Amino acid sequence: MKEKVGADVLILGGGPAGLTAATYASRAKLKVIVVEEGLAGGQAATTYHIANYPGTPGVLSGKELMNNMIDQAKGFGTEIHDLKEVVSLDLQREVKRIITEDVEYEAPVVILATGAESRRLPAEGEADFRGNGIHYCATCDGAMYQDAEEVIVVGGGNSAVEEAVYLTKFAKHVTIIHQFDHYQASKTAQEEAFANQKLSVIWDSEVRSIVGEKHLTGVVIENVKTHEMSTVEANGVFVYIGMQPRTTIFAEQIKLNQWGYVEADDEMRTNLAGVFVAGDVRSKTVRQVATAVGDGAVAAVNAERYLASQKQR
């Protein structure tokens, strides 16, 4: 028998968007539960520094920023139920339901804040070496490469360039492999990368396969202009080639856009009454902590208004 737990607002996902929504809704004296499949903090907690979140003293670690958000939400009464694997949810009924292995949650409002995750490297052997040579989080796994001869970073946007610079703290040398002949990262990130003696870049190239038996020993890359194939030796590979929305569990119940992100209006209302969305999982153009928390605030205020209107019926 599953335990039954009721709330005013259920929030799926405990990243910046979910935690901000939780803070706002809890301050409005609503009973709020954040259901999180991992540990609260989201992607932001996995980045080693955040320098562009307003109101913070310069550069601070993502973990520190997110711990502050967790404490703030809890301080207003939010319950965070982490390490909960959601097995199903029902968003289409009036009283929404989120079911985990041991609990059946019910509430008239659900805020979807499940964020996004890294796109997997589309290269032969990726699945065999994932977590053991192929990584998606430098903050989590970078220290494994202390004094390693060579680490590869795949990608050329902000995350790739910033995390490559971070990895030079551990590895003796880091090579970025990028499919274009220039970075997409910000000027500041690029300047930092070009000035770093331990960092070099191979342009116009994509990783085709992973080389190694028990351990990863390198990657085979293809120059996308000349189609020449070559092998680059390395001890580990970190991948930053974009994100994909985390919607698998509810994709069939709600309206998504053509790229799989949840559609919503400016008030964070989805096509389902009582279901709001916030953060990276929402259809929008800028995915940052600052935009996630903005979405979270708007979703919570409108959730509160929705609950008030339901009571008046």
Ligand SMILES: Cc1cc2nc3c(=O)[nH]c(=O)nc-3n(C[C@H](O)[C@H](O)[C@H](O)COP(=O)(O)OP(=O)(O)OC[C@H]3O[C@@H](n4cnc5c(N)ncnc54)[C@H](O)[C@@H]3O)c2cc1C
């Ligand atoms: C390496 C890296 C560096 C970054 N650097 C910056 C930066 O410097 N500045 C900046 O502003 N932004 C940065 N970002 C982007 C920023 O982290 C995201 O925009 C922000 O975290 C989005 O917040 P979110 O709450 O929408 O989603 P997320 O942070 O993705 O959080 C979603 C949460 O939902 C949980 N979840 C997912 N599916 C389920 C489910 N089915 N059930 C329960 N829980 C679920 C996840 O475990 C996660 O905790 C960076 C991102 C990365 C990956």
